Amino acid sequence: MNRRNRILVPVFLLVALVAVAGCKKKQPLPQAPPPPPVAAVAPTAQLTATPTVISAGDQVQLSWRTTDATTVSIDGIGDVPSSGVKTVTPTASTTYHLVARGEGGSADASARVTVNAPPAVVVPTNTMSAEEEFKANVQDIFFDYDTYDVRADAQSTLAKDASYLVSHPNVKVVIGGYCDERGSNEYNLALGQNRADAAKNALVTAGVATTRIRVVSYGKEKPFCSESTEECWQQNRRGGLTMDR
């Protein structure tokens, strides 16, 4: 009996150790400590522009946030609320400068937007501008892992895509089905086909003629990025819409 215990106890302990180590749930990370109280009431200001590099005619979203300010102004725009979002269309490279004044002093922030001039010598043909207009109005959609269901965010994107296409009946579109790097090339080509077809069906349902839509699955053959991260994988799980010429 004693002998058997001498064998059984270590075995049990070992198994228990494996079980504890192997099955234990991860503890949630400790909460970040609260920020230390600020004694002075000097204003703070943040200003960001998205994107920071555009082509002439494209839109930029300015968003700002200030604290402890009584008046906030942006050069060239004038007085603005203490925080907010505004869409601007700069025609040349611009530095947006925000000043926040309050009882504790003033703070400022700036954001630079670089505007690339359209190619100078190239004759501005209709296809060029049509393509740019297409890009500005028709967005790609993204899929969850190993699925071809159109997500809620993709449905609203496709609704906008479809309204542009309906109002531009001469524009044709090619939908590329893309997958992330994981899994088999062959299976991903079939999955990419399902993704592209799902996007096509949504456009057709929204009134775009099926003859205007071409569908090609690229599977994982033509990725947008090649890092092995969830961020990159999401970029590659895509229904990509481009103008068909």
Place this chain on the structure above:
Amino acid sequence: MKGLLRLLPLCLLSLVYVSTAQLAAQDWVHTGTNLGNTRIRLAAADFKPVGDDAQTPALKAVFDATLYSDLSNGGIFDLVSKSLAPQAMPGAPQEMVMGQWSAAPANAAMVAFGALSANGGRLSVYGWLFDTRNPGNPQVLSKQYNEAASEDMARTVAHRFADEIIYRLGGGINGIAETKIYFVSSRSGSKEIWAMDYDGQNQHQVTHLGAISLSPRVSPDNSRVAFASLGKEGWAIRMYSLELGRMVSFPGGSAGGSNLTPAWSSDGTKIAFSSSRSGDPEIWVANANGGDLHRLTTFRGPDVAPVWNPRTNSQLAWVSGRTKLPQIYVMDQDGANIQRMTDSGYAVSPSWAPNGGLLAFSWNRKYGPGDPGGQDIYVFEIASMHWLQVTHESGSNDYPSWAPDGRHIVFQRTVGKFAQIWTMLADGTDQHQLTRTGDNSMPNWSWK
């Protein structure tokens, strides 16, 4: 702690289950002669160079190395290493002293030997196989070859002689030394179809389309290669004639959308493939000329990578995403009697063994977000539903393809960014890397 104790028996039970399943599996994958005997101890003597033609030494070196490598790769011999073999080069039966070979350290039960000579641009080879345990009547095999004197032909003659020996001693199954492997390589800048000898020699480009070409499948008579290629209207099944050296038409293979993963029936009369022409990727069958199309599957979701049961051509295995992650299924050739073969994970790329009883496929049993798992080659016995994992913990493994002898499997292994092509015996032993330049994938072993 109480909860943990309650879980403990489950943990233990699953451990026991996994290990017994694997133990039970290991005794049914045979790579030897399937005759139940141990591997035959075989020696391959260096061939005797005859004459003083300047070409002879180089051809002899290629011949000796190829014969040794073929017999070593055969999977049925315990080959005497060169360092243990006698120095003798018997060039004819009367020069053969069998005691030298049957004694320690060689201990050979069989000896392959012969003579080789080049003369006026011709290569002449005489080869014998002797049984050292039957001194009264030792000759098992006697062969004579006469070909153009080139290194290619020296290799070919060595392959033929090796295949004769393997056929004679290996239970009547043809050797594979003259078979080819078709694959995809991006060495030229775009993914094209390439071919090589079974041992990785003679790698050469087959197609020059400048598009992305994938999934090569050679016809059973070695006359054509079917593959999928990307064009403006999507993926089409295309056909390259190895006899004519150019593309030939396959009318049913293009219909817009994705036409993928062709598969020849073993009688060469039919091609199954995946097509989205009905609005969803399904398995279709055409005759070998691309006519007489009909659809086999009707279920929403990806259906791809069909393969025929080569013994009967009455069933197909394929990959379906009908329950989300891809799994291996089997159906009758009319689309009826669908059976799911894998129960979990991510299972793709089935290849049906020549005997009809085994499927090889690529399986990631722990597939899922945040759970990287390992993608390995498995061999699955259909009758018993037993499986055996044959690659372990090296890279990501996919696209197994059986050799016609049913003993070997070629597959793709990716370590880092590049895939390369490897062969192994069907139990996972004796792995050899065949490609080393660029990215090489989707191997397909010829039928003969």
